[in-house]
Amino acid sequence: MAREPSYHSVCRWTFHSGKGGFVPADAVPEWGADLLDTPACVELVAREIKPRLPGHIRLGMEFHYDYEVDEGNAEAVADALSALGIYLALFTPGAHRHFAYGGISSLDAGERKAAEEFGERALELAYGPLRKAWHPEPLLAPSLVLWNGSWGYDLASVAVADIYRNLKESVAGLCRREGEMGGEMYVAIEPKPNEGHPAMLLPTVASAILFWKKLGEEFGVTLARKGINKEFGHSEMVGLDLVYDTVEEVDNGMLVHMHVNGQGYNDGVILGGPGKFDIDHGARVNGMNVAVAGLARRAGYARWKGHDMQPRPYDDRERAIDRVVRSILSWEACEMAAGEMDYTALMEYLSRRDTAKAEDLVREAVAAAWTHFKRMYGN
Numbered sequence: 001m002a003r004e005p006s007y008h009s010v011c012r013w014t015f016h017s018g019k020g021g022f023v024p025a026d027a028v029p030e031w032g033a034d035l036l037d038t039p040a041c042v043e044l045v046a047r048e049i050k051p052r053l054p055g056h057i058r059l060g061m062e063f064h065y066d067y068e069v070d071e072g073n074a075e076a077v078a079d080a081l082s083a084l085g086i087y088l089a090l091f092t093p094g095a096h097r098h099f100a101y102g103g104i105s106s107l108d109a110g111e112r113k114a115a116e117e118f119g120e121r122a123l124e125l126a127y128g129p130l131r132k133a134w135h136p137e138p139l140l141a142p143s144l145v146l147w148n149g150s151w152g153y154d155l156a157s158v159a160v161a162d163i164y165r166n167l168k169e170s171v172a173g174l175c176r177r178e179g180e181m182g183g184e185m186y187v188a189i190e191p192k193p194n195e196g197h198p199a200m201l202l203p204t205v206a207s208a209i210l211f212w213k214k215l216g217e218e219f220g221v222t223l224a225r226k227g228i229n230k231e232f233g234h235s236e237m238v239g240l241d242l243v244y245d246t247v248e249e250v251d252n253g254m255l256v257h258m259h260v261n262g263q264g265y266n267d268g269v270i271l272g273g274p275g276k277f278d279i280d281h282g283a284r285v286n287g288m289n290v291a292v293a294g295l296a297r298r299a300g301y302a303r304w305k306g307h308d309m310q311p312r313p314y315d316d317r318e319r320a321i322d323r324v325v326r327s328i329l330s331w332e333a334c335e336m337a338a339g340e341m342d343y344t345a346l347m348e349y350l351s352r353r354d355t356a357k358a359e360d361l362v363r364e365a366v367a368a369a370w371t372h373f374k375r376m377y378g379n
Helices: 038-052 074-084 109-127 160-181 205-219 232-237 242-251 287-298 317-340 343-351 355-377
Strands: 006-011 057-065 087-093 143-147 186-190 226-231 255-259 305-307
Touching: 006 087, 006 317, 038 057, 038 074, 038 317, 057 109, 074 087, 087 109, 109 143, 109 160, 143 160, 143 226, 143 255, 160 186, 160 205, 186 205, 186 255, 205 226, 205 242, 226 232, 226 242, 232 242, 232 255, 242 255, 242 287, 287 317, 287 355, 305 317, 317 355, 343 355
Parallel strands: 006 057, 006 305, 057 087, 087 143, 143 186, 186 226, 226 255, 255 305
Antiparallel strands: none
């Protein structure tokens, strides 16, 4: 029996020669900036990742403006996506590359204005030359993701309230502009507790949900197609429960995009987690992911599952590509296991306080997901 299509997106920023800093900058020399441009990256995904996936999986890609897609290459990127049957799943202003003093939240009026104009230019590309690469189904329109990487500060003062006010006004203005262009995109905030300032605005899912509610109340921003880009690893980094974060997102109707990566998962295998830097492991088969997949499934989430991940600093080209394939198949396996779980039995066990039996049921689901993964991966 044919499966319903499942939508996964691959991030352009995964394919680089190396992060540098404390780790090598030349681990994958074939992906140097002068050798692999963005249209060629689209071709790589179509040629080397797409054929390794089950036929029911549909692929999209995610890009930053302006260092991955800009006015100079947007037409070529859209042509490559359209020709290869890959869709624009996410577009985000890479403002953190340019604005070190708060961006659209800055108390420097000149920086704030420049950052606002930067976001508008990203919108114009999404609705302009990139428009032909959107999925034709309106519910699969791309997300405009606003990451809080430049919305921060390092001085404790009463001025933080003014920084927050600036953020509200600027995001409300961007939403109005997006509405004037058509209001077809999903606008999502991606919370993160750290990076790139000692203190961040909107560090958690709850703070981002509250922020959207305030924009609705104070500025009249319609909350349709507004919400959260759920980044699993960012919840883990601050020691929060990504399962409960999911409950809050779906309860408020604000799960609009997902980044199904992780930091460590506390699974006894992969290291990372609270207090660590942003490791960006791909998705793994584990109980947390089966639970989140089940919550998203019950909420009717059928949009893009993005794989915001980094190869390991010691990976060569083939192993880096393989990690993307593994991430997609791991999440797909967790979704399959979540759909097969006997929720009636789970609720019966929990209502009788038979939590050990409920745990057995969850472990069986994880085992089933691992079996699904191995079958799809081919081992």
